[in-house]
Amino acid sequence: MDEFTMDAFRLDGQVVVITGGTGLYGSRFAEALAAAGATVVLTSRDGAAADAAAARLSGPGRRVVGARLDQGDEESITAFAGQLRRDHGRVDVLINNAVQRAGGGLFDTSADDWDATSAVNSRGLFLLTRELAAIMVEQRSGSIVNIGSIYGLVGPDQTLYPGTGVAPYAFYSYDKGGMVGFTRYLAGELGPYGIRANCLCPGGYNPTGEEGDFARAYAQRTPLRRMAAGHDASGALVFLASPASAYVTGAIIPVDGGWTAR
Numbered sequence: 001m002d003e004f005t006m007d008a009f010r011l012d013g014q015v016v017v018i019t020g021g022t023g024l025y026g027s028r029f030a031e032a033l034a035a036a037g038a039t040v041v042l043t044s045r046d047g048a049a050a051d052a053a054a055a056r057l058s059g060p061g062r063r064v065v066g067a068r069l070d071q072g073d074e075e076s077i078t079a080f081a082g083q084l085r086r087d088h089g090r091v092d093v094l095i096n097n098a099v100q101r102a103g104g105g106l107f108d109t110s111a112d113d114w115d116a117t118s119a120v121n122s123r124g125l126f127l128l129t130r131e132l133a134a135i136m137v138e139q140r141s142g143s144i145v146n147i148g149s150i151y152g153l154v155g156p157d158q159t160l161y162p163g164t165g166v167a168p169y170a171f172y173s174y175d176k177g178g179m180v181g182f183t184r185y186l187a188g189e190l191g192p193y194g195i196r197a198n199c200l201c202p203g204g205y206n207p208t209g210e211e212g213d214f215a216r217a218y219a220q221r222t223p224l225r226r227m228a229a230g231h232d233a234s235g236a237l238v239f240l241a242s243p244a245s246a247y248v249t250g251a252i253i254p255v256d257g258g259w260t261a262r
Contacts, residue, residue: 008244012037015088016241017132019043019071020098022053024207025147025233029095030054032234033241034062038093041084043069071098071124072116081131090139093241094132096125096179097147101169109170121175125182133190142195145240146183150203150256152176157221164214176201180252187250196249198240202233203256223258 016033020026021042034040034057042057044050047068054066067083070076084091100120103109129144136142149172156168179199186197204218206227219226233255239245240253254260 008246009238009242010037011093011238011242014038014092015041015084015090016093016095017041017043017084017091018095018097019069019128021066022046022049023097023099024205025202026097027053027057028231028234029097029147029237030064031057031062032231032238033093033095034058034064036238036242037061038063038241039088040064041067041088043067043080043098045070045072069128071128072100072119073124074127077124077127077131081128081135084132085135091132091135091142092139093143093145094129094136095145095147095237095241096129098124099175101171103171104169105167106170108167114171117171117175121171122178125179129182129186133186133195136190136195137193140194142190142193143241143245144183144186144190144195144197145237146179146197146199148179148183148199148201148252149176150201150254150259152178152180152199153201153252153254153260160214160217160221164212164217166214183252184250191249196240196245198245198248198251198253200233200236200240201252201254201256201260203228203254203259205229205233221259222256223261226257228255228257 016038021030022044030042050066054064057064069080100117102116103113151173183199204227
């Protein structure tokens with residue numbers, strides 16, 4: 001009889017790519033994946049920032065390497081995939097975490113803003129996933145974790161924003177909602193090759209814990225009465241990346257303090 005151990009959550013010997021690895025969630029995710037034993041390839045449009053983040057997160061038993069990747073540029077994506085093959089020879093996990101922001105609400109977003117976000121969050125997401133999934137198909141194994149949002153599942157609560165200095169982006173619900181559908185598509189097409197695809201949907205993140213008007217309003221709307229902080233989403237990410245979730249694919253998992261439960 002198979003015996004379950006916590007080793008199922010380990011990523012030893014696996015190569016994990018995380019896009020947008022210098023951001024708030026990205027750096028936390030990279031740290032957690034490295035702690036689980038992965039070789040983490042942390043990407044950013046700013047190669048120097050990626051290298052600096054990788055150096056900061058590396059340490060005894062933790063290997064993080066930086067790489068430049070402009071997800072809005074097809075040539076950059078192709079070059080990155082080729083370099084990944086040469087440097088590592090494989091890719092076991094892709095974390096699609098990068099996001100391009102532009103514009104604001106519906107009437108504060110121009111066509112150029114919309115095109116700028118779509119170039120990265122839609123077209124770039126597709127191109128990068130296609131390139132790295134091709135490597136996974138050759139291996140006949142892999143895990144793709146798309147980092148969505150609660151706003152890909154439900155619309156923003158517009159009553160929270162007036163007077164707080166914070167506003168939801170129009171593009172965000174469109175791109176994150178599309179990511180949910182794309183995840184389910186990938187699960188169906190890539191499953192026969194042993195490749196899993198899942199979507200993690202975090203709620204609002206407050207890394208500093210500062211109690212501004214928006215943070216207080218958001219907390220009152222959330223059953224756990226707080227915004228996400230620290231590594232609140234990291235455990236779910238490691239689960240989806242690791243063999244512990246070997247029979248999980250096509251799943252859309254909110255990590256939101258209960259926001260979408262009500």
